[in-house]
Structures are given as C-alpha cells and as structure tokens.
Amino acid sequence: MSLQLRCLYTHRYSLALVMTMLLLAAASGDSDTAMNIKAVLGHSVTFRCPSNHSEAVERLYIQKIINDKEKFINGFYKDRDMPWNEYQIRTKVNKMDLSMEMRNVSVSDEGLYKCYIFDIGVTNPKVSDIILEVTAEYSAPTITPDCTEHRRGVSGTGMSCDLSCSAVGGYPQSTIRWTGLNPSLTNVIYNWSSAHNDSKTWTINQTITYNCDQQTNVSCAIGGAVSHTITICKTQSFPLKVIAAIAFVLVFALLLIFVVVMKCFCGRQHTPEDQSGDVNVSLTEYRSQLKSV
Numbered sequence: 001m002s003l004q005l006r007c008l009y010t011h012r013y014s015l016a017l018v019m020t021m022l023l024l025a026a027a028s029g030d031s032d033t034a035m036n037i038k039a040v041l042g043h044s045v046t047f048r049c050p051s052n053h054s055e056a057v058e059r060l061y062i063q064k065i066i067n068d069k070e071k072f073i074n075g076f077y078k079d080r081d082m083p084w085n086e087y088q089i090r091t092k093v094n095k096m097d098l099s100m101e102m103r104n105v106s107v108s109d110e111g112l113y114k115c116y117i118f119d120i121g122v123t124n125p126k127v128s129d130i131i132l133e134v135t136a137e138y139s140a141p142t143i144t145p146d147c148t149e150h151r152r153g154v155s156g157t158g159m160s161c162d163l164s165c166s167a168v169g170g171y172p173q174s175t176i177r178w179t180g181l182n183p184s185l186t187n188v189i190y191n192w193s194s195a196h197n198d199s200k201t202w203t204i205n206q207t208i209t210y211n212c213d214q215q216t217n218v219s220c221a222i223g224g225a226v227s228h229t230i231t232i233c234k235t236q237s238f239p240l241k242v243i244a245a246i247a248f249v250l251v252f253a254l255l256l257i258f259v260v261v262m263k264c265f266c267g268r269q270h271t272p273e274d275q276s277g278d279v280n281v282s283l284t285e286y287r288s289q290l291k292s293v
C-alpha cells in the first residue's frame with residue numbers, strides 16, 4: 001500500500017515538475033522576444049538580430065524607438081548598405097551574422113531597438129526587440145574629513161566629524177556607501193547629485209556627521225569605485241594639556257636637581273684640598289687601628 005502511495009506521489013511530483021518546466025519555458029520564451037544587452041560608456045556594443053539562418057535574408061533594418069516613433073539606425077537591402085544618418089560613422093552592419101556594431105556608446109544610446117529581418121520572397125518581417133543598457137563607472141571617490149573635538153557630558157571628550165564623499169562621471173545614478181562606520185552614530189546632512197547636460201553622467205556628493213571617541217578607519221564607495229581609507233578620531237594616548245603639564249613638571253624637577261648638584265659641587269670646591277687628605281690619613285689610621293685590635 002505504502003509503495004503504491006509512494007508511486008502515486010512520485011507521479012504527482014513529476015507531473016508538477018513537468019508543469020513547472022513548461023511554465024518556465026513559456027516565461028523564458030516571453031523574455032526571449034526582448035533581448036537585453038549592456039554597453040560601457042565610450043565602448044562598443046554588438047546588436048545581434050536573432051535568426052535561424054535557414055532562409056536567405058534580403059533586407060535588415062535596425063530601428064530605435066525615440067519618443068514613441070521608430071528611427072532608422074542602420075541596415076541593408078540586398079547588396080546595398082543603408083546608413084544615411086548621423087549613426088553612419090558609429091555603426092556597421094555585418095550581413096553574415098545579421099549583427100550591427102555600435103562604437104563609442106553614449107548614455108543617449110540607451111533604449112529599445114527593433115530588428116526587422118525580411119527573408120527573400122516574404123513580405124512579413126520577423127521582428128525582435130533589443131534593449132540597450134549603458135553603464136559608466138564612477139571615478140574613485142574623494143573622501144574629506146573635517147573633525148572637531150567636542151565635550152560629551154561627564155564621560156569625557158569625543159570627536160564630531162563631517163565626512164564628505166564625492167565622485168563624478170558615473171551612470172546610472174547611484175548611492176554612496178560608507179564602510180567602517182557604526183550606522184547609529186551616522187547622520188546624513190547633505191545629499192547632492194546632478195547629471196551632466198551633455199554626457200548625462202552623474203556627479204554625486206554626500207556629507208555625513210559622525211561622532212566617535214575611538215580611532216576609526218573609514219572609506220566610501222559608489223558602484224565599484226572605492227575611495228582610499230582614512231583614519232579619523234585618532235586616539236591621543238594623553239591629551240595635549242596632560243603632556244604639557246608633564247613636560248613642565250619634568251623641566252622643573254630637572255632644574256631643581258641641577259641647582260642642588262651645582263650647590264653641592266660648589267660647596268665641595270670651597271673645602272680645601274688638604275682636608276680631604278686628612279680624611280684619607282684618618283681613614284688609614286683608623287684601618288691600622290682596626291688591624292692592631
């Protein structure tokens with residue numbers, strides 16, 4: 001009985017598995033219609049129009065959707081290339097693998113492209129969507145501290161630091177991450193970001209305040225770009241005042257010793273030489289007396 005039940009369950013599970021796989025296949029079939037490609041700002045990217053290569057292709061158009069209208073980018077008809085526009089210098093169509101290379105990609109190249117393939121003797125083209133995404137790495141962020149000492153009740157003094165982090169030339173807009181800081185002691189006081197008019201890349205700047213009473217190593221990052229690490233709230237083994245006081249006491253003590261030594265030395269100089277000879281004599285006398293005893 002238990003074997004039968006197990007068989008039934010296995011059957012059900014495998015059925016469920018098949019159903020899931022069918023659903024997944026359907027989902028991936030859907031996403032296949034829009035192909036996502038990525039390009040790095042200033043670099044090249046290749047748009048590949050999906051094709052079976054079983055039919056001879058007569059025409060190929062690659063168009064971009066701009067403000068809900070299609071704009072012709074590049075393509076070919078029979079043996080003729082058809083780049084008639086500003087894209088001519090940056091794009092090149094490869095008839096063999098039905099692809100288009102685009103050089104020096106800019107942020108404004110981002111968007112939805114459509115690829116039309118007309119087989120010989122066929123009026124309805126095969127249409128496929130290609131979505132281009134552009135990224136640009138931010139410059140290594142610069143981190144600048146501005147620390148002041150502050151009193152915190154009776155527990156003593158700590159530091160309050162304004163930390164600024166900024167980076168330029170990145171895309172898309174991103175957020176600044178701090179490492180090495182306790183989030184509960186961190187306060188964002190200033191956020192600023194702006195896109196460059198022409199390149200559309202972002203400049204990002206953030207300032208936070210951080211309260212600390214022990215040495216802390218901190219760095220900031222935007223995307224994959226990381227600043228160098230700086231050390232804030234450097235613990236001084238003694239406050240400056242204490243060091244000054246100790247130095248003062250030391251100098252005073254040294255002076256005192258010096259004065260005492262000088263006094264002794266001078267006093268000795270005043271005593272006549274023969275007196276010390278007397279001492280020696282008396283000492284030898286004493287010794288001889290001791291021996292005789």
Ligand SMILES: *[C@@H]1O[C@H](CO)[C@@H](O)[C@H](O)[C@H]1NC(C)=O
Binds near residue numbers: 052126
């Ligand atoms: C490739 O051929 C198959 C079967 O003929 C068809 O279903 C499919 O849509 C074709 N794919 C493309 C990209 O033309």
Ligand SMILES: *[C@@H]1O[C@H](CO)[C@@H](O)[C@H](O)[C@H]1NC(C)=O
Binds near residue numbers: 042104106
């Ligand atoms: C790349 O494009 C930018 C504008 O988007 C232009 O300023 C730059 O000169 C181009 N670089 C090359 C190598 O063509």
Ligand SMILES: *[C@@H]1O[C@H](CO)[C@@H](O)[C@H](O)[C@H]1NC(C)=O
Binds near residue numbers: 176189190
């Ligand atoms: C600054 O931006 C960060 C994330 O981008 C956000 O969490 C924070 O609330 C912002 N702070 C201010 C003061 O705008």
Ligand SMILES: *[C@@H]1O[C@H](CO)[C@@H](O)[C@H](O)[C@H]1NC(C)=O
Binds near residue numbers: 197
């Ligand atoms: C940037 O663009 C805005 C609006 O398009 C314009 O008002 C502004 O003057 C431009 N700034 C620069 C520096 O070109």
Ligand SMILES: *[C@@H]1O[C@H](CO)[C@@H](O)[C@H](O)[C@H]1NC(C)=O
Binds near residue numbers: 164205206207
């Ligand atoms: C970032 O913001 C701080 C605080 O306003 C400012 O001092 C600094 O110059 C800014 N840096 C950049 C690169 O904009």
Ligand SMILES: *[C@@H]1O[C@H](CO)[C@@H](O)[C@H](O)[C@H]1NC(C)=O
Binds near residue numbers: 215216217231
């Ligand atoms: C901070 O970095 C320095 C070296 O750069 C290291 O000696 C020190 O141990 C670090 N301190 C902490 C708290 O990580």
